[in-house]
Amino acid sequence: MRIGIVAPSCPLRREAAERVTAQAAALGAELVIHPQCFLEDGHFAGPDEVRLTALREMMADPGIDAVWFARGGYGSNRIAVKAMRDLPAEAAKKTYLGYSDGGFLLAALHKAGLRVAHGPMVQDVLRDGGEKATERALKWLVHADPSALEPMLDGPAFAFNLVVLSSLMGTPLEPDMAEAELLIEELDEELYRVDRFLFHVSSQPGFAQLRQVRLGRVALKDNDRPFGRELEEVVRHWCARAGVPFAGRADIGHDAANRVVPFPLRHAGAALS
Amino acid sequence: MRIGIVAPSCPLRREAAERVTAQAAALGAELVIHPQCFLEDGHFAGPDEVRLTALREMMADPGIDAVWFARGGYGSNRIAVKAMRDLPAEAAKKTYLGYSDGGFLLAALHKAGLRVAHGPMVQDVLRDGGEKATERALKWLVHADPSALEPMLDGPAFAFNLVVLSSLMGTPLEPDMAEAELLIEELDEELYRVDRFLFHVSSQPGFAQLRQVRLGRVALKDNDRPFGRELEEVVRHWCARAGVPFAGRADIGHDAANRVVPFPLRHAGAALS
Numbered sequence: 001m002r003i004g005i006v007a008p009s010c011p012l013r014r015e016a017a018e019r020v021t022a023q024a025a026a027l028g029a030e031l032v033i034h035p036q037c038f039l040e041d042g043h044f045a046g047p048d049e050v051r052l053t054a055l056r057e058m059m060a061d062p063g064i065d066a067v068w069f070a071r072g073g074y075g076s077n078r079i080a081v082k083a084m085r086d087l088p089a090e091a092a093k094k095t096y097l098g099y100s101d102g103g104f105l106l107a108a109l110h111k112a113g114l115r116v117a118h119g120p121m122v123q124d125v126l127r128d129g130g131e132k133a134t135e136r137a138l139k140w141l142v143h144a145d146p147s148a149l150e151p152m153l154d155g156p157a158f159a160f161n162l163v164v165l166s167s168l169m170g171t172p173l174e175p176d177m178a179e180a181e182l183l184i185e186e187l188d189e190e191l192y193r194v195d196r197f198l199f200h201v202s203s204q205p206g207f208a209q210l211r212q213v214r215l216g217r218v219a220l221k222d223n224d225r226p227f228g229r230e231l232e233e234v235v236r237h238w239c240a241r242a243g244v245p246f247a248g249r250a251d252i253g254h255d256a257a258n259r260v261v262p263f264p265l266r267h268a269g270a271a272l273s
Numbered sequence: 274m275r276i277g278i279v280a281p282s283c284p285l286r287r288e289a290a291e292r293v294t295a296q297a298a299a300l301g302a303e304l305v306i307h308p309q310c311f312l313e314d315g316h317f318a319g320p321d322e323v324r325l326t327a328l329r330e331m332m333a334d335p336g337i338d339a340v341w342f343a344r345g346g347y348g349s350n351r352i353a354v355k356a357m358r359d360l361p362a363e364a365a366k367k368t369y370l371g372y373s374d375g376g377f378l379l380a381a382l383h384k385a386g387l388r389v390a391h392g393p394m395v396q397d398v399l400r401d402g403g404e405k406a407t408e409r410a411l412k413w414l415v416h417a418d419p420s421a422l423e424p425m426l427d428g429p430a431f432a433f434n435l436v437v438l439s440s441l442m443g444t445p446l447e448p449d450m451a452e453a454e455l456l457i458e459e460l461d462e463e464l465y466r467v468d469r470f471l472f473h474v475s476s477q478p479g480f481a482q483l484r485q486v487r488l489g490r491v492a493l494k495d496n497d498r499p500f501g502r503e504l505e506e507v508v509r510h511w512c513a514r515a516g517v518p519f520a521g522r523a524d525i526g527h528d529a530a531n532r533v534v535p536f537p538l539r540h541a542g543a544a545l546s
Contacts, residue, residue, distance in 0.1 A: 041501055043499070074468070075465075077469065167469055167473040169443045169473075170442040170443030170478075171473065171476035171477065192347045192348075196436075196440055197440075199350045200444065223316065225315070
């Protein structure tokens with residue numbers, strides 16, 4: 001199995017690439033790391049066109065079985081709409097894995113009918129205990145190991161970083177999640193912002209069609225003043241207001257324990273509306 | 274003229290209330306400060322129901338000519354949908370003034386057919402040189418002084434904090450800004466976040482119908498890494514992508530120079546869709 005690595009957001013660190021290459025080899029897989037991963041253009045791993053071209057090369061390459069996003073940060077939204085246009089036939093034969101800022105691409109490629117999953121990325125190996133995250137992702141990509149999956153999945157499910165999901169709402173990339181469950185996670189936001197993003201996401205007409213919501217891990221920044229409500233209370237508030245059941249916690253987040261959530265396969269060829 | 278003050282977001286400081294009361298008196302107006310303004314409930318100036326009730330009392334009071342929001346912070350989104358329901362007849366006879374987090378209410382009340390404007394709030398008096406901001410707001414409320422207006426207005430215009438506008442998109446509060454110009458301002462966000470919010474806002478179908486966009490003042494927080502693009506370049510990028518002309522700078526922002534932008538009067542009685 002050959003796994004293509006591209007960086008649609010921020011640059012990959014070489015140390016992470018080397019360590020995960022060795023992990024993949026031990027599982028009998030080969031990482032094909034696009035040199036674009038190490039480019040730097042301000043915030044991004046190269047200019048928009050260069051990141052897009054690298055992604056599309058991997059999507060079109062018949063020698064690549066899966067495309068794994070190197071890391072998040074910010075920037076995949078800048079290429080997501082173009083990434084789903086004029087898809088090469090080879091693109092539909094691969095699996096795409098990532099999360100965090102990579103959620104923009106998960107949404108876009110899923111909307112284009114491709115097989116995507118929310119899960120650990122290459123640079124997660126640098127987290128505390130992060131080898132477990134990348135090994136889990138590799139076992140899922142290489143062996144479809146079910147132990148990599150979020151353990152409570154029992155039907156169609158989507159998983160997103162809350163801010164990314166908020167940024168998808170109303171755009172051509174907004175996912176159709178009717179009848180599915182939604183898992184959300186967040187990093188480095190104050191609770192008042194989490195409340196505002198939940199207001200935004202739960203006020204969308206599509207949110208009311210969810211089967212249920214579960215809450216992954218949320219690493220909060222301190223509020224400038226005590227918010228006066230706990231995180232879970234806030235999530236329950238907005239779910240209740242939208243009439244969507246809150247079904248407890250989910251085993252996803254910006255950490256080594258982050259599990260894989262494959263999105264439901266959409267009818268291939270379903271076009272960007 | 275009697276101007277009602279309520280705090281739909283965070284609590285008002287007494288010092289601000291006293292100083293602006295004196296400014297209003299000098300202009301022949303009376304501030305009617307709802308005691309709710311000084312409540313504290315965690316982040317908010319009282320619980321949602323209490324803030325909503327205070328606002329609705331002011332809206333219904335025939336002795337109040339204008340409703341002026343005490344300050345921003347966060348929280349008016351939690352009461353905005355309810356604030357526009359079952360409007361008392363008196364509500365349509367008043368002007369509503371605020372900005373920042375108050376933009377949620379501007380959107381809601383505008384959508385309900387009321388007369389709203391984006392401009393300084395009471396607590397702005399505590400900014401550096403802030404008496405000028407509150408005096409400008411008062412002169413506009415009391416005398417409709419045209420010198421208070423944003424100087425380049427030449428047709429229907431809306432003004433919003435960028436994050437607030439992003440949080441309105443796709444919700445029942447999303448403003449219909451077709452053929453109008455949009456003025457945006459921002460505070461305390463990193464440039465990569467501004468870029469993301471601009472992606473979100475400019476990817477909405479309604480954005481493409483704007484006549485033009487102007488950029489108010491944006492007080493950026495440092496990026497975690499250099500973004501590699503300047504603010505105005507970023508705004509031009511997203512406007513160009515959506516096919517909307519960028520028409521330069523606007524004289525609004527979280528500062529003492531913030532000018533007033535009245536929203537175009539919508540057919541009264543236009544209901545929440």
